[in-house]
Amino acid sequence: MSERLQGKISLVTGAARGIGRATALRLASEGSPVVVNDIDAEGAEAVAVEIEKAGGRALALPADVTDLAQLESLFAAAQAQCGPLDVLVNNAGGDTPTAMADCGPERYAAVLALNLHAVWNCCQAALRQMAPRRCGAIVSISSGAGLGASEGLAAYGAAKAGVISLMRNIAQEYGPLGIRANSISPGPIASPGMLTWLDTLPGGAESWGAHIPTRRLGEPEEIANAVLFLASDEASYVNGAMLPVDGGVSGVLAAPPV
Numbered sequence: 585m586s587e588r589l590q591g592k593i594s595l596v597t598g599a600a601r602g603i604g605r606a607t608a609l610r611l612a613s614e615g616s617p618v619v620v621n622d623i624d625a626e627g628a629e630a631v632a633v634e635i636e637k638a639g640g641r642a643l644a645l646p647a648d649v650t651d652l653a654q655l656e657s658l659f660a661a662a663q664a665q666c667g668p669l670d671v672l673v674n675n676a677g678g679d680t681p682t683a684m685a686d687c688g689p690e691r692y693a694a695v696l697a698l699n700l701h702a703v704w705n706c707c708q709a710a711l712r713q714m715a716p717r718r719c720g721a722i723v724s725i726s727s728g729a730g731l732g733a734s735e736g737l738a739a740y741g742a743a744k745a746g747v748i749s750l751m752r753n754i755a756q757e758y759g760p761l762g763i764r765a766n767s768i769s770p771g772p773i774a775s776p777g778m779l780t781w782l783d784t785l786p787g788g789a790e791s792w793g794a795h796i797p798t799r800r801l802g803e804p805e806e807i808a809n810a811v812l813f814l815a816s817d818e819a820s821y822v823n824g825a826m827l828p829v830d831g832g833v834s835g836v837l838a839a840p841p842v
């Protein structure tokens with residue numbers, strides 16, 4: 585085990601699988617005691633056990649982050665059992681493409697609740713623990729869909745663009761208190777959620793990978809490595825930034841093949 589986050593308490597939302605799980609394991613491998621949150625209680629417990637077996641420290645705290653009462657209990661329990669948070673990773677999120685015309689008010693509200701409002705509420709809860717100690721790092725998982733249009737992802741894209749903006753605003757307001765807030769915009773990552781959706785498309789994961797400059801999907805661990813950097817003191821002057829981790833997708837201009 586190395587020590588880039590030695591003794592720093594982290595909380596990762598949506599950490600039972602995919603990018604959240606990889607992030608929880610990575611932060612723990614660098615000495616951070618990790619609060620493993622997920623709406624899936626069994627999955628969160630399994631990741632906490634995996635961390636402990638690897639020699640790290642973890643506590644599973646299941647909660648639905650779209651429910652404000654559950655979210656507040658989650659942050660209170662984390663503080664009571666582990667101490668005030670040093671690192672918050674807003675990872676819980678996701679959506680499946682739906683044309684805007686078919687996205688009624690209930691679905692729109694649910695997409696915003698998970699992908700933006702929960703991030704806002706988690707940040708407020710974490711900042712209440714970080715501000716008095718004048719230190720802390722927040723890393724929020726946005727998306728390439730927050731940078732550019734993607735078919736069927738209008739509500740999700742709007743929420744993820746909001747996350748990028750929220751991190752910049754936290755950086756400005758809380759930077760003077762020694763707190764940093766940054767976002768990561770992943771490209772297509774081979775998480776369980778993404779793979780389930782890609783399986784429904786003609787050509788599946790392989791045909792998606794072929795359109796990426798790096799010619800493959802990313803792995804959850806490749807996002808986890810970027811989260812670790814932004815959470816650690818190595819990123820001490822990185823604040824309000826949006827880091828694309830996408831195999832080059834966001835740098836490509838759409839154009840007909842030559």
Ligand SMILES: NC(=O)c1ccc[n+]([C@@H]2O[C@H](COP(=O)([O-])OP(=O)(O)OC[C@H]3O[C@@H](n4cnc5c(N)ncnc54)[C@H](O)[C@@H]3O)[C@@H](O)[C@H]2O)c1
Nearest residue numbers: 598600602603622623648649677678727772773775777778
């Ligand atoms: N995989 C990708 O290609 C990709 C690309 C861009 C952005 N992202 C973003 O990365 C993050 C993680 O995505 P993933 O692909 O690993 O997802 P995933 O679907 O594989 O895993 C998401 C996890 O979040 C949990 N979760 C869902 N709702 C929750 C809630 N209300 N409260 C607590 N936990 C909840 C789920 O139970 C699950 O364990 C999401 O914010 C997603 O929008 C993913």
